[in-house]
Amino acid sequence: MPSRNILVINCGSSSIKFALVNEDQAQFTLSGLAERLGSHDAVLHWQRGGEQDSLIIPYGLHRAALAQLLPLAQDAAGGKLHGIGHRVVHGGERFTNASRLDEAALQAIRATVPLAPLHNPANLLGIEAATNLFPNAPHVAVFDTAFHQTLPAHAFRYALPESLYQEHGVRRYGFHGTSHRFVSQRAAEMAELPIDNSSWLVAHLGNGCSTCAIVNGQSRDTSMGLTPLEGLVMGTRSGDVDPNLHGHLTRTLGWSLEQIDHMLNQDSGLLGLSGLSNDMRSLEQARDQGHAGASLAIEVFCYRLAKSLAAMSCALPQLDGLIFTGGIGENSALIRSKTVAHLKLLNLELDKQANARTIRGASGPIQAHDHPRVLVVPTNEERQIALDTLALLN
Template sequence: MILTINCGSSSLKYQLYSSDLTRVVAKGMVSRIGETGAHIDHSAGRERIHQDMVIADHGSAFRHVIDNLLHPEWGALTDIGLITAVGHRAVHGGDTFVDSVLVTDAVLRQLEACTPLAPLHNPANLLGIEEARRLLPDVPHVVVFDTSFHQTMPPSAHVYGLPYRFYGEHKIRRYGFHGTSCRYVSGLAGEILGRPVEDLRLVVCHLGNGVTIDAVAGGRSVDTSMGFGTFSGVMMGTRAGDFDPGLIFHLHSVLKLDMPEIERICYKESGLLGISGVSNDMRDVVAAADAGNERCALAVDMFVHMVRKQVGAFAAVMGGIDALVFTAGIGENSPYIRARIAAGLEFLGVEIDAQANADGNRKPALISPAGARTAVLVAPTDEEMMIARDTVRLAGSAHLLRLQDSPLSLLPAE
């Protein structure tokens, strides 16, 4: 079986797949690691359990995961040896990693070198990999990077207009995020349309608490809305999105805010929450807007405007658009936001069938009318499946290498 691991700074999500990836055998999440109120939610088949306990660190969390997977009542394994490979998510691979890779000591050192690029995420990702290798040392481990999908962007899209030395010497550039999701959704869009993704120009709208708009031409990322950090592009649940960088100097020199405070404002106090004053959850903001809250209405209007503007820009980058694709929490679950974004994009051939849109939540769906020049799709993302697929692909390579190195190799002669 294939185990996927996604470690955050205080959480650990996991899924256990059958070897052919057709079934999720078990899944769960360890929350509030190292904090009060730590707990585990685990499911396998019809069994659902919730456990409140002290979980000091990621090592302890991972041991509890294995204990639950092996549990005689609510587990899914009779032997830990049934796990044949482990896949891990890493947020930032810099420009070092252009694809998923088998984990080695050298890879871990390179991943650690990327930590300054994602100081909130990469350390937790590394902890998860190290603990999993400690408990499962005899199986291949694979790491999948959120940034690697965007490494196909041309320099004209990823280099900033700063002095070139910052790019050449310090790797300051546009990296982009949510790449694992965008890669999965791009392939799914091709399946929904019955066309090779290599023949398509897609604008993928990953709309959740975090937002990425991605231009995908021929199955390759050619431009993306997020940049060096994770608050640029469209405003998000608590993140600001694009604004004039001169404001940072103004906040510091005129309003006398220090840099940690400015960073906190940009990442945690802005976006839907900062504008609405109500919530970072689009559902709450839309409900309040419908009830007459003007700031919530403004927050929705701003979000829609910023997404629509980005779609138009990326259509221009690709010289046209074949499909507009909605995914992630808002994109998959809000017909209202999908319709609002599509309105005004008729010049690109974008139309929405109202009934198909209303029925199109949480499942692969074509929501544009028959004959529309540009297809509009709902394509539910599945980052864990993408991690599992890469794990199977690369773990298979590792297995073949071991066979070739073995004196008892029974590989057929060429």
């Protein structure tokens, strides 16, 4: 049976990230990004093999970008595109696995928009544009929240009135599920352990960050909650703050809900602490040059991350390993070292040389001899979305 090709689409409000995944090839056949959609300098970038190219699509929206993308994907797939996998951030309690997209599924995704007003509308834009353009292709939605639907009630419920959960779905959902699932499975393979009989702590660290406790292939707790704002310090998101901060800022500064929401999501995190940047690479450089704000941001980031990992360990029967992934987790030896230094009660310690060399796509163990396993595992959400899509089409 010839190998199959899946086009993976990840739509943001003004961007589309995409990849053409062949089930038998490690590298993407085609990948790229459409960005600044709706503006005069909207552009589509793509890479195929060793070649890169771009196309300006002035004021082009999602449909225009996808219309340009389809012929590229069909050509790269040799005319054999077997399905399209869509990343959807929030599936609420309705979706525990990937789902074939039909009208009932679309209605259910629309119903979750109040839970993810910054993400699901953009995901729906991409789905609707793609299904209009590719009506005969099978379309599948893969949800960031689905992996965390195995959380027990004591992990997902907030201590709030029952009616808020029963009538309005106010609970912890978790995100980055596709990444947590992929890297925990890969870590089990690397350690030669069965995924259904192993326990992992995962730190997914990028502009968005989350931790997860995974037992026998299932999520048992995670740091993000109702929205992706809960939990760790992130690039521009605050993570956990006093729940009464909203009331305090309203009373003392007269801030509106919209101002506070914008501040917590766009002006906080590494950017807010450092007063400099949300990019960890820039902050590490600035720290080396004596920038106090950058140093503080890094220290807070690592301490809060370690606290979260220690808390996640409550959900594990044993610890088979700690996994670092995401842009920061895969590339910052400094962040890994500082974080693990706070976790001595878990007996974690790194091999300095192994930690220093495991960057830029390298993977493998970085723990010191006779200490619990610590792995760097590059994530590949696009491949996991493609695998989930193929499994459903099967």
